[in-house]
Amino acid sequence: MLNCAIHGARDLRVADLAPEAISPTQVRVAVKAVGICGSDLHYFQHGRVGDFVIRAPLTPGHEASGQVLEVGAQVTHVKPGDRVALDPARTCGICRFCRMGASNHCESVHFFGSASRWPHMQGAMREQVVVEGFQCVPVPAELPFEIAAFGEPLAVALHAVHAAGSLLGKTVMVVGAGPIGALTLMAARLAGASRLIAVDIVDHTLAACARVGATDTINIATNPQGLDALAAGKGQVDVCFEAAGHYSALGNCIRVTRPRGTVVQIGTLSGSSEGCPFNQIMVKSLTYVGTFRFVDEYAWSVDYLARGVLDVSPLLTAAVPVANVHEAFELAADRNRAMKVMVTF
Template sequence: MQTRVCRLHAQRDLHVETQPVAAPEPGQVLVAIGAGGICGSDLHYYQDGGFGPVRVREPIILGHEAAGTVVALGEGVSGLAEGDRVAISPSHPCGKCKYCEQGLYNHCLDMRFLGSAMRMPHENGLFRDRVAVAAGQCHKIAPEISIGEAACCEPLSVCTHARSLAGDLSGAKVLVTGAGPIGALCTALAAEAGASEIVVTDLQDVPLAVAAKMGATRTINMSHDAAALAAYGADKGYFDVCFECTAAAPAIRSAIEALRPLATLVQVGVAGDVAVPLNMIVAKEIVLKGSHRFHPEFAEAVDLINRRAVDVRPIITQTYPLEEAEAAFEIAGDRTAAVKVQLAFA
């Protein structure tokens, strides 16, 4: 039996190919993928051949945001059955290193993360019709939840981990810089946690309109209304918490200017080395926390989506069939038109 795969050979060299389907090994299940979301890292691989020191050095099957239906069980699998619809966690820590032993699985020294070019050989991802994965990476989704919604469990996990670092958001005044998928989901989580105000900034109207649907109480287009955010810097600042989702130096600076003393900045966006206004961080005693991936939060994200405590449907702006993967990647890179673009599988 053959399966179609979405494989990147080099920068902007994307192909839909076929290869044999591997039967599930003991402890694995075979999943028919139904939907997969194009993530920022997938876009970096496609557009730039990598990001920072992480480069595509051999052909790689992309994709780490996916959900599908169990079609076969490997030996010894319990708790899952053929026909179960599942969201797949791409995070597979070793469980043995010093960080795993401390429960810090997202800092595993031997992490295997599906669809990642960090290791050699690369870890192939989930953009394929059929894939065998560890049963423990599969989480059941509720009957009323679409496969597309379930494929959003991975990015929501990233944001759920970020929220865990922010402290109690009940009644808090929250700033979210960047209204892409991660910013939109941080917005929804802040709303779910009871934030009193959620101001979201971006340079484009389309993602800001999505952020408004996800719970933003105000949106600011920084390309023509930067003064609106600057006003929050009066009297040493206003916001209690910021989820910084751009990793752009101007956005980081404007966020720190708008934060009040003793506020918390959770850095979710990732880029290369970026200048930060250290003097302002010190003078305001800002708490700066980096947020890296997730692990146990995947189950929490599945629960939030299963209950629609977080409704992810507004972020899914386009869906393309797998055979139009290149067109999907092109539109996913256009922030004037798209937020979350997904691939649909047979």
Template sequence: MYACVVHAAGDLRIEERDGAEPGPGQVVVGIEYGGICGSDLHYYREGGVGDFRVREPLVLGHEVVGRIVAVGAGVDNLSTGTAVGIHPATTCGVCAECVAGRSNICAYSNYLGSAARTPHIQGGFVQELVVRADQVRVLPESLELKTAVLAEPLSVAIHAVRQAGEVDGKRVLVTGAGPIGLLVVAAAKRSGAEYVVSTDLQETPLRLAAQVGADETVKVGDGRRLEDIDVAIEASGTAGGLRTCLEQVRRGGTVVQVGTLPPGDTGFPGNLLMTRELTLRGAFRFAEEFDTAIEWLVEGIGLAPIVTHSFPLEEARAAFELASDRGAASKVLLEISGRTPR
């Protein structure tokens, strides 16, 4: 079988891997679609994401869906041919954070396609992936896998919105209209936000933001002052985006950082945080929001505009190049395996 592997910045290869066999309590999933995430792009372009650097060959990918092709001993509730989504995290379950229901910040977690640890945690852009049975979620046949692949990034967006607290009836600013920013717009509207403003440097992502629910779109640099913003969610991963959130949110408002900022220190107007008594919160990955995301996708939350392109696995480099061009693409998918269950 074959996998999409990054070795260093700019060094992306399609490599052969040994066939997968499930151990006790595990299943093998034939991966059909994988979504290229911003973190995958950082690994490809820069050899790392945030403070996590590639130190050995890393199979990328954590937004993956497919069908079960084999089950291990002791797995009695799953069968071959079943369509599934895959929760990319495995956590310890016993640390203070896990016990408190915040398993997304478990210090001992493993996450598909991550260089946070060495050895790295190999990812899901592989034709057959072995995972624990409790990581898979059975998907209804009515939900197309090409849509279900958005469950993971939608979970990130839902968690970011929840980190802001109650948004029902509030005015929300989302900086950055990449895939996560677009999903935050949709999640905020689905959560009852009265008015959602999306900002970006480019027109194309702003048009997509309007299609997924933004009430207003603003191109960065037009100098407009926004009115009565209760919550600002920073999804661009830039210091400028964070500054905008801190400057535009009302006094006593809340800012949530979900975009991954560049490695090292980030300057921001800290005195605004103090003098206006703002709340600044981080949003990292997700926990039970994965199940919520699947429910919303089944309901038909309307995210079709976000998926703009799809490439076969052997054209992964072209897919990554296009996904890097935010003026031309939003969520780009890899078609990884169309094998029938064995």
């Protein structure tokens, strides 16, 4: 089978790899679509994501869907030919975090396409993948594979919105209008937010957010005073989501959030923290929430996609065959042209 592997910064290779055997509890899936995520781009561009450094070839890809090829003897909920979305998290179910309902912090998790552990956890950007049966979530035959592969990033957004508490009738701002930011806006709208503000430095991504429900868009690169009105009077925003992964974005969230409002950090922060008004968290009695991956939200996400509750198709920029995977990564890295790029098999 074809397998994509990142060997280091800007060193992505496609080669043949022998298929894995399956156990009685496992399923062999023909991968059909894999989304390129921000972490995949960091591994490709820099050979690392924060402290997670590639030390051996890493197959990326944790946003995936496909078609069942073979099932183990103990698997009954899917059969060969079924379309499935693939939950990228294989959790143990027995550690203290799994037992307290926080499986996103499982001490023994295997998560597709991550160098956070050694040996690295290989991802789904390959022709076939073997997963545990519980990682396969059936989807209708009419749901395109590329849409089903949005299950993972949408689950991240749903988890963040769930962590924020009630959004009914509230003013919500998302800083960072990439795919996660746009999906968070969609999830916030579903949760009843009345005003949805998207903030970024790229017009292309802001336009995509407007297509999926943003009531206001602000480009702070071309309009540096764009947040002034929202920061007035100690802040006008009820709930703010940091989805850019930068301290400057977090600073803007803190500035515009009203006293006793909520700031939710989704992004992995980078850049300098100098100038970020952390003391305002105390001064304004803000609730500051960190949110990581998802728990039950993956099942919710796939259900919403399957029933058409949320239409993510405006965020799909391109589906690129694996033969052109290098072009797919270059396109995904260009925020002036792309939101979500899928690699297809």
